[in-house]
Amino acid sequence: MSNNKQILLAKRPEGTPDKDTFKIVETEIKKPGDGEILIRTIYVSVDPYMRGRMVDAPSYVPPYQLDDVLGGGAIGEVVESKSQRFAQGDIVIGSYGWQSYYKAKEDEVRKIDKDIAPISTHLGILGMPGLTAYFGLLDIGKPKEGETVVISGAAGAVGSVVGQIAKIKGARVIGIAGTDEKNQYLKEELHFDEAINYKTTSNLQEDIAKACPNGVDVYFDNVGGEISDAVHANLNKYARISICGAISSYNLEGEDIGPRIQTTLIKKSVLMQGFTLGDFADRFAEGSQALAQWLQEDKLKYEETIKEGFDNIPEAFLDLFKGNNIGKLLVKV
Template identity: 65%
Template sequence: MCNMQKQIRLKNRPLGTPTHEDFQIVEAPIEKPSKGEILIRTVYISVDPYLRGRMNDVKSYIPPFGLNEVISSGVIGQVVESQSALFAKGDVVLGILGWQEYSIAKETSIRKIDQNLAPASAFLSVLGMTGLTAYFGLLDIGKPKEGETVVVSGAAGAVGSIVGQIAKIKGARVVGIAGSDEKVKFIIDELGFDAAINYNTQDVGTALQETCPNGIDVYFENVGGQISDSIFPLLNNFARIPVCGAISSYNNEKADIGPRVQAYLIKTSSLMQGFTVGNYSSRFGEGAKELGSWLKEGKLKYEETLTEGFDHTIDAFLDLFKGANLGKSLIKVAEIE
């Protein structure tokens, strides 16, 4: 192992859609672990839309990235040196770590993963934060009932694809909204959605009226914007709207302005509630157990868009805002030895 590694740092706070110029790849020394620490070689890096918000210097539920600091997200890695009694060389671990080839982590900030349950990468998708986001957002806020109609935007993405499958497990009728014919085919043929809409080729409002003739009981919000505007007129009484994301506005330079939702919510006594998966941290064990059980039983499928090579991490992140990914977007940096 050499003494230097590559890191990706935030160079500028993006104005609008991020570009390569907003990041820099630098070389930095590989540090040695102190007592209670572990040196980890990066295997997989997760890129997620919410990271865009952390590039703005604004108050949010999570602190912004500092300029000229290493960006961080979910990482699967392998221990190469341990100064901890809890971890040994060769252990495969999960944590929030930097976009770099090697990381130092405190023993309390990472956990081992069991590759007997699923391949390592699954712990960044269906068995990780995205799966847990889908699980708690849909079941705790959406509360789908058998026979109800559930609509999911971003339906072929990491969270949306799991949401739709869980809704089917609960006996709901599921309509997905996605951005290509390939994604529409995938969520119907592979994931078992009942219907799907391509927002790039169809009028979403008209298509929703056709695919949701009995109205909408649950709308799982990942996108916002004009797609969401088409949902509100079709809400049934006591509809539930878990608000997970609003990717359509993440790169806007001005405030996002659209139709006012209050009248729709009042007329239908609907619930619209934002959340982050961190709200449910005390219940992660419950969610992981259920998701793992469904996965083992073949009730859940998951898809990954895998990009090879650390140098392509920025490309994979930027591709999220082009809708290029199917399922969870990951960068494979190295092999597990």
């Protein structure tokens, strides 16, 4: 058994993080005590919200501390157990982050069923991104049959699931993404009704209007910025906006300033609500059951972009802000 590799936050980034933001160290693997297990990591997750935790500011989760391991979703195999809850060979999921081994207390992780779907899906469509899509769309967006749903960041881990759930609910679905390849995937594989490349359009607001001849009833916002400004101009009366992310502003060094939306919200009686997945923590079982059932019924599809190698985790994280992934971005350690 080799040493434990860990990735630490070396400095707080100003603007876009770079490789100097992170530091890879090796430490001794700790042996488990009573009620503990030793986990060998198989997959780690990289997610946009992690950028916010690199800033020393109050938020819905505590900021990362300098020279500490970057916490986040991880899946691993139990290689040694001194817990009655877990046996050697069990596959578990937790939030212990970017490290190749982890000594966990038995209540820090949970066992996952590797027979339902590939284990990686528990960090994607059956995990945090899938649940985020489920609750953000159905509880806030509340799409009705025949309504029009627009999704920014539509080819990402969350957006791709949002669109498919909207289709299950009988909505017309329009995705906004940054490459023709992604938009082809949205239309041909996920059966979105239309897809718009925001990087090549000459007038995004007009293209949204053409794709949404009856206006926009639900907007699932993963991006913010100018893309959202263009969607807002096409909202119907009583539209609902679910604010999941604002990745366009995560690396800005100054204030994110744009058109004011208050007048639109008033004139069109629009509901706009931000959320985090933790808001629905008491209903995770409901969401997980629904997503698993749709997956087994072939009503949901998923794509994963998987990078190989522990040392490539920082590069994979930076790829999130370059749009280099389709579906969930993972690193196989």
